[in-house]
Amino acid sequence: MLLRLKIFTVLFLASFALLIARLFYWQIYKGDDLSVQARQQYTKGQSIDAKRGDILSSDGTWLAASGEGWLIFAEPKRITGDPEEIANELAPLFVEDPDDRKSLLVEVDRLKDLMTRDAFWVPLKQRVDGEIKKNVEVLGIEGIGFEFAETRVYPESSSAAQLLGFVGKDDQGNNKGYSGLEGYYDLTLSGKPGFLSRESDAFGNPIMLGSSKEVLPIGGVDLLTHIDKTIQLTIEEKLSDAIENYGAKSGIVVVMNPKNGAITGMASYPSYDPKNYFDYSDELFNNPVVSSTYEPGSVFKIIVMASALDAEVVEPDTRCDICSGPLKVDKYYIRTWNDEYHPDSTMTDVVVHSDNVGMTFVGNKLGPDKLHDYLKSFGIGQPTGVDLQGEVSPKIRDKNEWSVVDLATASFGQGVAVTPIQMVRAAAAIANDGIMTTPQVVDKVVTDQGNQDIKPQEEGRVISKKAANQITAMMVEAAKNGEAKWTHRSGFGVAGKTGTAQIPIEGHYDEEKTIASFIGFAPYDDPKFIMLTTLREPQSSPWASETAAPLWYSIAEEFFPYFGIHPEK
């Protein structure tokens, strides 16, 4: 009996020792590893996306806003049905036109290929709206899931596309703004994502006594722009009509308040749909107003003449004593656009007739050094600083690199390259009594704590008020009595200038192709707007007086009542 008791005692003690040893192994020796594994199971960390800020027009309504989008994905290893059947069910929901058999079949093949891959997760369709998501959900297909993905909504469709830019993805798959305002203000609009890490049970419910870490996301701020929707839609419509009527390859219209640099409208053609930017060529993403350069032609004459008037090397009634015929400069001849010559023209006549010989006279009076300095003052050769991504600035020749030919051609706007926004800014200085401002699209940054004004930036006086008034008077005469007088709206105080520039191709100028422009502001004594219209290679007529000028006036006709501009008494 005692022996049995002793044996049982030994066995009991041995089992107990084994248990202690096992517990020691799992709790002490393997404790750290198991703790890490357990934490991986019940601790979940996820990034919380920050809402992207909206882009608002001047009246507070939306140009671009955050919307609900979904990514539809498939888990091929969980799909139980026939991938071809599933593809046939999904394809009509994904294509734009379900009646288009060809695109439907292409989509079916694409989906089938994705669902039969040897992968755990494949994206089927991105940026899907709520309605399509609901329709797919109703099908109840095993292995098909949805992931929320913020998308952009454009209530005005493709209006102001190049001004706004678009939201794509970066290398890590995060949202990123490209081009225009979305690109320039990407950091401001993006905000900062948050993070949530906490312990959860097997059902995914949070364990309240467990550890948790939460960093709240900081939403992106909204941008309140100067863009006026009425102006924007008007210029888009008129530009589109003009492209069709005149057979132009491309065109731009820019409207700005010359007193504070506020850009109230900016349109360009061709354009793209920012919601479906991936369907378009990269070249369309650049905003030609800030990214394309061209030789401005005769619209540039107002800059050169204004410089000469300010330098007092000419007066409005100074007579041109070389204007009786073509002028020989080096081995070239400078001719007028219509080969008509006006001996003893005044400077006003030179602007009204858009006389190249007269402008060469002015350029010679100024001299290359002074002309170079004035061009720099007018911002030619420097970025304007407009708040849009992608601005370029073609350089102007250094002072000591100007030949007599360069001086002559620059005087009438050839041989010097500008961007449209540079041209508008320079002309706006004339409209603003000689003071130049920085073009600006965004007016305010709207946050939860209040609005932050982005104040207009004055860049200083470029020419005297007297010179500004003199050149304005010349522009009024040019609008009334120049080659575009047939389209001038009599009674309204418009100051304007046409420009028909030849396009340089491989070291020479094309004989037929032109860039037609008109720049003007109204009313000339208290300008409410300045506008530049440009049409590239118009087919109906190469001349700005017959293309860009009528476009300008057709838009201005809508603007006069809108801005409360009435005819002069």
Add this chain to the structure above:
Amino acid sequence: MKFKKYKRKDRKFRFRLPGIWMMFWLVLILFVGLQVFSAVQTLASGGEIAELEKKEAELLKANRELQEDLVKSSSLSQMSEEADELGFTEPDTIIYLGTDDFVAKLP
């Protein structure tokens, strides 16, 4: 068999000592029990939190949808199309009226 002789203890002390210890153990058991109960309740509230988070997500989704509807309804181009359909047109002629400014004579 030998029996140990036990002295009879004083009657007074026999009832006090067991009472204090009982109270102590009772309080301890109650305290531990309360702790366990409270912990279980807190842990169970994780489910409620998950429900509330689900409701929050639904409300946020509804808010997003309303916001999107608002954005789309503010479209000027859409309004312009609807105005055309309803028969609104732009004026053909604008007549500017000139007026003389009348100013009251100062006293």
